[in-house]
Amino acid sequence: MTTPEPADRVLARASLAEGNPTGWFDQLYTAAARGDAEVPWTRGKPGIDLTAWAAGHPGEGRRALVVGSALGDDPELLAAHGWAVTGFDVAPTAVAAARARFPESTVDYVVADLLNPPPAWARAFDLVVEVMNIQAMPRDFRPAALKSLASFLAPGGTAIVCEVAEENMDMATWQSPPWPFSREEVESVAQDGVRLVSLDTVRDGARYWATFTR
Numbered sequence: 001m002t003t004p005e006p007a008d009r010v011l012a013r014a015s016l017a018e019g020n021p022t023g024w025f026d027q028l029y030t031a032a033a034r035g036d037a038e039v040p041w042t043r044g045k046p047g048i049d050l051t052a053w054a055a056g057h058p059g060e061g062r063r064a065l066v067v068g069s070a071l072g073d074d075p076e077l078l079a080a081h082g083w084a085v086t087g088f089d090v091a092p093t094a095v096a097a098a099r100a101r102f103p104e105s106t107v108d109y110v111v112a113d114l115l116n117p118p119p120a121w122a123r124a125f126d127l128v129v130e131v132m133n134i135q136a137m138p139r140d141f142r143p144a145a146l147k148s149l150a151s152f153l154a155p156g157g158t159a160i161v162c163e164v165a166e167e168n169m170d171m172a173t174w175q176s177p178p179w180p181f182s183r184e185e186v187e188s189v190a191q192d193g194v195r196l197v198s199l200d201t202v203r204d205g206a207r208y209w210a211t212f213t214r
Helices: 007-017 023-033 048-055 073-080 092-101 139-151 183-187
Strands: 063-067 084-089 108-111 125-131 153-164 195-202 207-213
Touching: 007 023, 023 092, 048 073, 048 125, 048 153, 063 073, 073 084, 073 125, 084 092, 092 108, 139 153, 139 183, 153 183, 183 195, 183 207
Parallel strands: 063 084, 063 125, 084 108, 125 153
Antiparallel strands: 153 207, 195 207
16 A cells, blocks of 8 residues: 655645745645644654753843744744744744744744745844754755845844755655755855854754854
């Protein structure tokens, strides 16, 4: 018996065929809400790497932006450490679910598109967190997404970028999405006055963990 292809790959392929690199996210969250699919990146708790970082970096009221806020785990983690957090997602269903899940939250959950972000976000955030979202876009769309990511960072702020590391994956057998990142792609966040501070691998080399500042 053939194992059904995961819903995220089926929906991503159809969305990309229509020239829409992000439309499938809301379709996936909607299907998951009906019980017809699983969202593979939602685990009910914040990521362990961001958890370790946040423990040593209290926000003290400074502004943070979480890219792809999903069901709210990472934004809530940062808010608990004193950051004034905006979490955004291109999927309205995900934003609504995060708000319902954390009704007393201080996080500002909003619907927005990384490929066409609000102009008011330019250089507005002391912390920008991108953990395994842009990797859901094929390479053709990434330069625009990474340009937006760099634009959010305020002078003196910190940007965190974590993606699957292509250099340690068997790309001949890789099934997408996600599409792993090359080291050069991660480094390209250093643009428009943003500079690379560190670039390491975590999870036994499976992921890049990079920090930037302006």
